[in-house]
Amino acid sequence: MDAKTFDAKSLLDDLFDNGVLFDSGIDGLYGRSGDFEEVIERFEAMVLREGEKDGATRIHFPPGMSRPALEKSGYMKSFPQLAGCVHSFMGGESEHAELLGKMATGDDWTEMQESTGIAMTPAACYPLYPTVAARGPVPDEGLLFALSSYCFRHEPSKDPARMQLFRMREYVRIGTAEQVSAFRESWLKRGRAMIEALDLPMEVDAANDPFFGRGGKMMAASQREQGLKFELLIPVASLKKPTACLSFNYHQDHFGETWGLKFADGSTCHSGCVGFGLERLAIALFRHHGMDVKRWPANVREALWSA
Amino acid sequence: MDAKTFDAKSLLDDLFDNGVLFDSGIDGLYGRSGDFEEVIERFEAMVLREGEKDGATRIHFPPGMSRPALEKSGYMKSFPQLAGCVHSFMGGESEHAELLGKMATGDDWTEMQESTGIAMTPAACYPLYPTVAARGPVPDEGLLFALSSYCFRHEPSKDPARMQLFRMREYVRIGTAEQVSAFRESWLKRGRAMIEALDLPMEVDAANDPFFGRGGKMMAASQREQGLKFELLIPVASLKKPTACLSFNYHQDHFGETWGLKFADGSTCHSGCVGFGLERLAIALFRHHGMDVKRWPANVREALWSA
Numbered sequence: 001m002d003a004k005t006f007d008a009k010s011l012l013d014d015l016f017d018n019g020v021l022f023d024s025g026i027d028g029l030y031g032r033s034g035d036f037e038e039v040i041e042r043f044e045a046m047v048l049r050e051g052e053k054d055g056a057t058r059i060h061f062p063p064g065m066s067r068p069a070l071e072k073s074g075y076m077k078s079f080p081q082l083a084g085c086v087h088s089f090m091g092g093e094s095e096h097a098e099l100l101g102k103m104a105t106g107d108d109w110t111e112m113q114e115s116t117g118i119a120m121t122p123a124a125c126y127p128l129y130p131t132v133a134a135r136g137p138v139p140d141e142g143l144l145f146a147l148s149s150y151c152f153r154h155e156p157s158k159d160p161a162r163m164q165l166f167r168m169r170e171y172v173r174i175g176t177a178e179q180v181s182a183f184r185e186s187w188l189k190r191g192r193a194m195i196e197a198l199d200l201p202m203e204v205d206a207a208n209d210p211f212f213g214r215g216g217k218m219m220a221a222s223q224r225e226q227g228l229k230f231e232l233l234i235p236v237a238s239l240k241k242p243t244a245c246l247s248f249n250y251h252q253d254h255f256g257e258t259w260g261l262k263f264a265d266g267s268t269c270h271s272g273c274v275g276f277g278l279e280r281l282a283i284a285l286f287r288h289h290g291m292d293v294k295r296w297p298a299n300v301r302e303a304l305w306s307a
Numbered sequence: 308m309d310a311k312t313f314d315a316k317s318l319l320d321d322l323f324d325n326g327v328l329f330d331s332g333i334d335g336l337y338g339r340s341g342d343f344e345e346v347i348e349r350f351e352a353m354v355l356r357e358g359e360k361d362g363a364t365r366i367h368f369p370p371g372m373s374r375p376a377l378e379k380s381g382y383m384k385s386f387p388q389l390a391g392c393v394h395s396f397m398g399g400e401s402e403h404a405e406l407l408g409k410m411a412t413g414d415d416w417t418e419m420q421e422s423t424g425i426a427m428t429p430a431a432c433y434p435l436y437p438t439v440a441a442r443g444p445v446p447d448e449g450l451l452f453a454l455s456s457y458c459f460r461h462e463p464s465k466d467p468a469r470m471q472l473f474r475m476r477e478y479v480r481i482g483t484a485e486q487v488s489a490f491r492e493s494w495l496k497r498g499r500a501m502i503e504a505l506d507l508p509m510e511v512d513a514a515n516d517p518f519f520g521r522g523g524k525m526m527a528a529s530q531r532e533q534g535l536k537f538e539l540l541i542p543v544a545s546l547k548k549p550t551a552c553l554s555f556n557y558h559q560d561h562f563g564e565t566w567g568l569k570f571a572d573g574s575t576c577h578s579g580c581v582g583f584g585l586e587r588l589a590i591a592l593f594r595h596h597g598m599d600v601k602r603w604p605a606n607v608r609e610a611l612w613s614a
Binding site: 037066 | 339387471
């Protein structure tokens, strides 16, 4: 069987059948095997070995962020279809009896919940900007952060590389346009080299985010024209539509303006990030090198386990 | 300043002021520093060094689980106030315009979202039972799993040891009553030894879960009487009300019955788990040994960094 002929659904079944992922009954929501987790850990070590050369500040955020902060970031304007908010039951005993009654009869009880202050984190860097803004002016040399977070996007799919809950590792550069540009160039080069070492086919291409609606089409076209987003794509579930496993983003001064990120002289900071989709990368490895990690090519194992 | 006199609010402020945690504006939702993360990693390594002796099967679940599975588990009956469900916007362009209008005028736009199939994972082991049930009969020697997961509980608090999103490491034993009992006894001993090595004050006591409502009081009393739950408590935000950092639970055949976990002879399995509250443990260490990890006592550093 040639792994290269898989479509999304049969790749997912293959991952289930080999105990790499575990079905939850919900598309895009899976348990992960110990082998899968070890692959992610080893790939993260490869990323960190590169990233450590630059001396980034490590911060970790949980899979949920402040809902007011997500609103302020503009996410609900651009990507309302992907966002998730956490709702909880806040009633008393009589409401609880009503809730259980609805559950017993198969009626919708979830509408008895109210929104909490927590939204799901859509990308590892969203909670960072307000945190940086609270710390005062950005130094002249700019800032560099190493992040990792579980992220949520509401896009149920049979494509195992499109999960609703997945982990993202990110480096975020905050500084001048030139500093951010140099950062992105450097990671475009390093990202390519890492994926080459893992013996995975790839291409790097200009890209756009999935902005919502008709107005979104114009924003997507503009983002592409301005070269604000590049993706490193690997064929995973399809040869024709390869999967973005790394992305390289230049936000211009969007987050700087939104959150008031400024240098001491009052000028607004630019920002950019490189993001690694950890589940996507792991699934690309299982797809191309086989379901049994022990039988992966020696050079791939060496690249991962020597990191 | 004697760390032992802190109350919850001043402990939280101290963690903020020292850059150990980062405020998000939402109680119980914080960013974590690199030092904080390293302490968690080192403690996890201590736990794993113990757990590896028993040869557990590692599975990892994301911070959300199947909502139907959470319903079937009985969680909404016992702990409706703590649960969280993920709601998303599923409308078209006109609804989106309405949503943005509400957001602009400060009206509640979140009610325009609908519940997805995903609920927040309340404890690391909840997604495990249906996964095990799908694999057929449980072998005579039972099963042992190593889990870790972000968990959500809706209980906003100024006590930094009571986060809404936190990580839990768990070992879960599925087998006969005797197998589960032996597992729990063994971890009660090992848990104590680990916390002793970290030079933290502790007590182990019978405990109960925070069952909802008046009926819940009876369930709590019964759980305590039957000795189904023990906690290892460490004073963190209060000397009078120490914080449960480890818990040792015997579920009897609750999950076995609910999910049809059976041996080949058709008898229902019992289950039990030991859970490590990773953020709680880390905060206990910062509280007792100080905000600067480098100045922690040599024996504590040795216990963590030699793992």
